[in-house]
Amino acid sequence: MDFVTPPVGAPRTIALVGKYQSREIGDALIALSEYLHTRGMAVFVEQETAAALGRNGAIYPGMVCDFDEIGANADLALVLGGDGTMLGAARRLARHGVPLVGINQGRLGFMTDIARKDILVHMDDLLAGRFQPEERMLLDAEILRSGAVIARNLALNDIVVDKGAIGRMIECALCIDGEFICNLFADGLIVATPTGSTAYALAANGPILHPRLTGIALVPLCPHALTNRPVVVDEHVTIEIIINRATDPRVHFDGQTTQDLAPGDSIRLKRSQYTVCFLHPPGYSYFSMLRQKLQWGERPVDQHQ
Numbered sequence: 684m685d686f687v688t689p690p691v692g693a694p695r696t697i698a699l700v701g702k703y704q705s706r707e708i709g710d711a712l713i714a715l716s717e718y719l720h721t722r723g724m725a726v727f728v729e730q731e732t733a734a735a736l737g738r739n740g741a742i743y744p745g746m747v748c749d750f751d752e753i754g755a756n757a758d759l760a761l762v763l764g765g766d767g768t769m770l771g772a773a774r775r776l777a778r779h780g781v782p783l784v785g786i787n788q789g790r791l792g793f794m795t796d797i798a799r800k801d802i803l804v805h806m807d808d809l810l811a812g813r814f815q816p817e818e819r820m821l822l823d824a825e826i827l828r829s830g831a832v833i834a835r836n837l838a839l840n841d842i843v844v845d846k847g848a849i850g851r852m853i854e855c856a857l858c859i860d861g862e863f864i865c866n867l868f869a870d871g872l873i874v875a876t877p878t879g880s881t882a883y884a885l886a887a888n889g890p891i892l893h894p895r896l897t898g899i900a901l902v903p904l905c906p907h908a909l910t911n912r913p914v915v916v917d918e919h920v921t922i923e924i925i926i927n928r929a930t931d932p933r934v935h936f937d938g939q940t941t942q943d944l945a946p947g948d949s950i951r952l953k954r955s956q957y958t959v960c961f962l963h964p965p966g967y968s969y970f971s972m973l974r975q976k977l978q979w980g981e982r983p984v985d986q987h988q
Contacts, residue, residue, distance in 0.1 A: 693812045694758035698727040698748070698781070700772045701735075702764035708788055709736050711799055712763055718803060722810060727753050729772075754779025759809075759962065761786060762795065766840075766882070769794045770937045773839045777821055777957040784809065784962045793881050793976060796963060805964045814962035819878045820897050820918065821955040826934065828948050836936045837955060840879030843938070844924050844950060845871030845904060847931030852907060854928040859920050866927065868907040874922060874952055875900040881973070883938065889913045894969060897954070922952040 697719055701712045712732065719726050726746055728736075733747040753760060754776050762772045763786040773783060785795030786802055797805055808814060824842050826834040836842075846853045853871065857864045875884035877892035880900055885891065889902035890913055897918035903911045916922070925948075926932050932944040944950075973979065 693810055694724070696725040696727065696756055696758050698729060698753040698757040698760040699732060700729040700753075700760055700762045700764075700768065701732045702768040702788070708763060708799070711786075711802065712736060715761065715763075715802055718806065722806070724810070727757055729753060750775040751779075754781055757781050759784060763799070764788050764795065766792050766794050767939065770839055771939060773819075773959045774821075774837045774937065777837060777839075777955070777959050780957075780960070782816065782960040782962045784814065793972065794878070794961065796967060796972060808965055809962070813965055815965065815967055817894060817961045817963060819894055819959045819961060820876050821957055821959060822874065822876060822899070822952055823955040824934070824936065824950060824952050826942055826944070826948060826950055828945065834942050836940055836942070837957070838879075838936045839876065839959060840882045840937045841873050841875040841884060842950070842952060843871060843873050843883060843904075843935040844926075844944070845933060845935070846929060847933045847943075849930040851930050852905075853926065853930075853932050856925040856927055857901070858923040858925070859916060861921075861923075865911075867903060867911060869903045869905055869911065871904040872924060873900070873902040873904060874924075875902060879937075881976075884913075887913075890915060891973070899952075899954070918954045920953070924950045924952075926950075 699712055699716060716726050727748040728746060730747050730749050759782045761784050762769050765788055769785050786797045786799055787795035788799055822838045822842055824836050825832045852868050855867050857867055873884045873887055877894045877896050880892040884900055884902045887902045887904055889900050892898055898915045900913055900915050902913045926944050926946050929946055934942050934944055934950055
């Protein structure tokens with residue numbers, strides 16, 4: 684895989700996005716900002732990140748920006764947090780084409796592959812442009828009610844239609860490219876990208892899709908018929924989910940944004956025109972990451988030793 688080379692060479696303007704949950708994370712963001720300035724970088728701090736850091740977060744006045752300003756000016760964004768933080772930043776920056784580097788705050792993370800303690804170790808490679816680029820697809824969704832679009836959204840991981848808070852199944856019709864596929868009686872349906880195949884879809888016994896693939900996984904949630912199995916479809920199809928019967932149906936985008944639905948509503952999904960570029964440090968391996976995160980081949984720990 685080729686190393687990434689930004690259009691103007693090595694990055695000169697870097698945005699910092701973080702989820703402030705502890706003093707350690709705040710200290711890491713501030714230290715990273717100071718380090719980048721000593722290397723001659725222009726540094727933007729995303730405005731919610733700066734607000735969470737408080738007064739000490741705005742170390743460099745005038746460099747606190749919203750996502751649109753970051754998208755218009757930054758060569759790349761460093762995202763410090765977990766996968767949820769990365770998902771939010773990716774959706775906000777996708778249309779701007781800003782590459783993202785994920786720094787893990789210490790929990791399970793499939794998209795944030797640099798440990799917080801190793802941030803500065805990787806900075807020389809990053810600032811020299813020696814990071815591996817990897818494009819990830821997104822999903823576009825529009826919700827229609829009585830034929831009119833009432834909402835639109837993007838998702839990097841998945842779009843989930845479910846029964847909501849009521850403990851009854853929903854009945855929905857699934858169509859692909861206008862062809863009726865089936866009526867699904869279930870708790871819901873997950874529509875996942877390859878990135879999202881290791882998230883909620885994996886917990887629902889869906890397949891793991893390598894990120895270089897561009898297929899879309901359809902994973903039923905607790906289907907009433909045991910023959911309803913996960914299916915992977917082509918990236919170019921249009922998927923439509925029509926709510927036939929339900930008490931409290933909802934649709935969720937990356938588990939972060941929710942839209943209430945009503946019987947008769949239709950959710951129309953397709954691959955987005957936008958992609959997200961993740962930058963990985965030299966030596967990154969997707970399968971090594973899976974082996975570590977999913978503990979493949981690991982021996983059980985004897986709690987009595």
